[in-house]
Structure formats: structure tokens, C-alpha cells
Amino acid sequence: MEKKDFYKGQTVWVYLVGNAALRCPPQEKRVQEWKVLSIGRKYITCCPKGFPERYEAKFSIEHDFQEKHDGCINHVLYLSKDDLIRDIRLKESEMLIRKFFRRTDWILSYEDTEKIREIIEKNAKEKKHESE
Numbered sequence: 001m002e003k004k005d006f007y008k009g010q011t012v013w014v015y016l017v018g019n020a021a022l023r024c025p026p027q028e029k030r031v032q033e034w035k036v037l038s039i040g041r042k043y044i045t046c047c048p049k050g051f052p053e054r055y056e057a058k059f060s061i062e063h064d065f066q067e068k069h070d071g072c073i074n075h076v077l078y079l080s081k082d083d084l085i086r087d088i089r090l091k092e093s094e095m096l097i098r099k100f101f102r103r104t105d106w107i108l109s110y111e112d113t114e115k116i117r118e119i120i121e122k123n124a125k126e127k128k129h130e131s132e
Contacts, residue, residue, distance in 0.1 A: 003061050010036040011080040020074035
């Protein structure tokens with residue numbers, strides 16, 4: 001995402017994290033439709049659709065469109081709902097994979113280990129090319 005991808009009045013999607021997520025435990029309620037109020041040099045200001053503009057949040061263009069906040073981050077901005085859902089799915093998959101490899105009592109088939117090996121080797125090659 002870049003600043004040029006946004007315009008005033010645009011529909012964007014926000015994912016509630018941190019303290020805001022504590023108030024909305026169901027995953028579905030943490031995915032919200034917002035609108036862009038303004039686009040500044042450093043921040044994009046948005047508010048939830050259907051709420052007065054005084055419930056606005058500022059998202060830092062320089063810091064991955066995370067909410068400008070002194071303490072913890074409560075909102076993360078996305079251009080589309082698909083991008084947001086994809087990011088959630090990726091994080092859930094990463095957690096599942098980490099949890100799986102911490103367990104020692106699960107036995108993998110030869111085919112499964114070969115697939116995992118291929119993925120790891122492919123990733124290692126890509127990282128090596130990036131660093132060159």
C-alpha cells in the first residue's frame with residue numbers, strides 16, 4: 001500500500017487489535033468497514049462508517065499504516081477486505097505451523113516431509129537471492 005492508493009471518501013477496512021480487540025472478541029466484529037476522511041503528508045485519517053467523524057483514527061503512512069498512538073496499536077488499515085482476510089489467514093497458518101513443530105509426538109509421512117522440505121528449500125533459495 002502507498003499513500004497514492006487512497007482518496008477522500010474511499011471505503012477501507014480496519015482490523016481491530018490490541019485494546020480495541022478486547023472489546024470485540026468475535027473475529028468477525030474485529031473486521032470493520034471505514035471511510036477515509038483526509039489524506040495528509042504523514043497520516044491518513046479515517047472513521048468507522050455510520051459513526052460521527054469524531055470517532056476518527058490516524059494511520060501513519062511511514063509506519064505500515066498502523067494507527068498513530070502513544071501506547072499500543074488498536075487499529076490496522078487495509079485497502080481491501082480480501083487483503084485483511086489474507087493477512088489474518090497467514091498469521092493463523094504461521095501459528096498453526098509453529099505449534100505443530102513444537103510437538104514431538106506427531107509423525108509425518110515421507111510424502112509430507114518431502115513437501116515441507118521443498119517449501120523450506122524454496123524459501124531458503126529466495127532469501128539467498130534477495131541478500132545477494
